Amino acid sequence: MQRNLSALADGVFDLLIIGGGIFGGGIARDAALRGLRVALVEQHDFASGTSSRSSKLIHGGFRYLEQRAFALVAESTRERRILQDIAPHRVRPLPFLLPVYRGDPRPLWLMRLGMTLYDVLALYRNPAAHRKFSPARTLATEPGLDPNNLRGAIHFYDCQEDDARFCIDNLLHAAALGAVCANYCEVTGFSALDGKINSATVTDHLGAGTFDIRARAFINAAGPWVERVAGLLPPAEPGDLPRLSPTKGVHILLPRITQSHGIFFQGRHDGRMLFILPWNDCTMVGTTDTDFKGDPADVRADTLDVEYLLAEVRSLFPNCGLTASDVITTFAGIRPLLRSDTSAPSARSREHSILRRGENLLSIAGGKYTTYRLIAEQVVDAAYGILGSRPAPCRTAKTSLPDFRPATAGERIAENPEVFASDVTQAVGEEMASSVEDVMRRRTGLALSRSGGPAVAEHVARIMTTAAPQDAGRIGASLRAYCEEWDRNRPGN
Ligand SMILES: Cc1cc2nc3c(=O)[nH]c(=O)nc-3n(C[C@H](O)[C@H](O)[C@H](O)COP(=O)(O)OP(=O)(O)OC[C@H]3O[C@@H](n4cnc5c(N)ncnc54)[C@H](O)[C@@H]3O)c2cc1C
Secondary structure (H helix, E strand, O other): OOOOHHHHHHOEEEEEEEOOOHHHHHHHHHHHHOOOOEEEEOOOOOOOOHHHOOOOEEOOOHHHHHHOOHHHHHHHHHHHHHHHHHOOOOOEEEEEEEEEEOOOOOOHHHHHHHHHHHHHHOOOOOOOOOEEEOHHHHHHHOOOOOOOOEEEEEEEEEEEOOHHHHHHHHHHHHHHOOOEEEOOEEEEEEEEEOOEEEEEEEEEOOOOEEEEEEEEEEEEOOHHHHHHHHOOOOOOOOOOOOOEOOEEEEEEEEEOOOOOOEEEEEOOOOOOEEEEEEEOOEEEEEOOOEEOOOOOOOOOOOHHHHHHHHHHHHHHOOOOOOOHHHOOEEEEEEEOOEOOOOOOHHHOOOOEEEEEEOOOEEEEEEOOHHHHHHHHHHHHHHHHHHHOOOOOOOOOOOOOOOOOOOOOOOOEEEEOOEEEHHHHHHHHHHOOOOOHHHHHHHHOOHHHOOOOOHHHHHHHHHHHHHHOHHHHHHHHHHHHHHHHHHHHOOOOO
């Protein structure tokens, strides 16, 4: 995948996709597989928005049963099965324990009932049916759990993935099929006549200035920025602008405290469902869910978020002895949820909607990572309506996503995740990584591990500079920025 801005400026595309998160990437791959001429631009790095800041689960959404979102659960479990089939190297089953204690808001019998419904709605496509574990078996499986008042646990499966990497793989496949994609290119305006957009104006943040991209249909897949991008096309008619009620979600990374299972549990402070997940050589804990009104580009964990999550971990794993100084790093993201009347952030719908503005702008609002493939299919079908032709059949449910990782060779720079110098070289040469953060956070996953600190980042910067000596200045500056951000994302800084 090469950054070819003249191909963007010179072509006339069927679709211009705005946003290189998982929805944009999924739409680009779907449309390219159907033979459409596709362009995609991303204002920052690919997957730098919500699509690298999720809990990294491809899940049926057990907790949505409480909101009676049965259709969403059925849809999600169906999509989870498809993603396991087309990308088994990325979407892996993860065993979970759901421990239940005396006094929890949802008793064990209710959780079992819910899990039975979860299996049924999945039409038994869950990686394995759930089982009930006795307290003794629960503690034998995860010995660090609090034994006091433990009633037992439910053992079940969902799937885990690397959200940023999976997104980049979708983009790489789209590009291999002919899509022209570029990161660090922001859409700043549209040129339109009578509600029909002819071109989008794009600013290249790596220095090539401003240019226009012409297309017949425009897809606004800007996630938390979807309202802002839709608003670039005046005049707005009430009702045809997407409306969000975004919420912030925080995760913290701790030293490993579990064996091999994810733990899904009822928070002791407010009864919300929380996750403790194995992640690289760490434990990932999440997530908070609070209203967010600021700039989506400036979201981070604050002290209260970290203390809330740590308190939950300590009450479930009383002997872990973890404090804020043990936190390896934190990350935060914005859920671009549809606006609803529900005031409680955790109860807001994870459904999506596709809105048309003017003649030829489609915007996607809401949704979740798990259902990206289906949402992309619906968006491309809708885009055919704008193009005025019958939709070619969607092929994404049956077409494998290639494994783009290079054959491992040469120097190994980290063990868990296992990363080689060749991964960094490929990121620079084939995957449009231009900063240390692009490589650490979104190509290799190093940023969310014990290898995420300055020592490995400096090593990565040296390999990048060898691969692209002409960019030495930019890479050096990006190393400094990465190290500052690493410090900011640790509590107490
Ligand atoms: C804390 C948290 C946990 C979550 N956990 C899960 C989970 O476990 N499983 C699950 O299924 N879902 C989960 N989700 C939801 C999931 O992450 C999102 O639904 C999904 O990532 C949204 O993808 P997107 O492509 O719409 O948005 P994004 O990934 O944000 O992509 C939009 C992109 O558009 C770009 N953009 C914006 N404006 C412009 C412009 N003017 N020009 C060019 N580009 C622009 C942005 O830079 C951004 O990269 C979670 C979300 C959060 C916040």
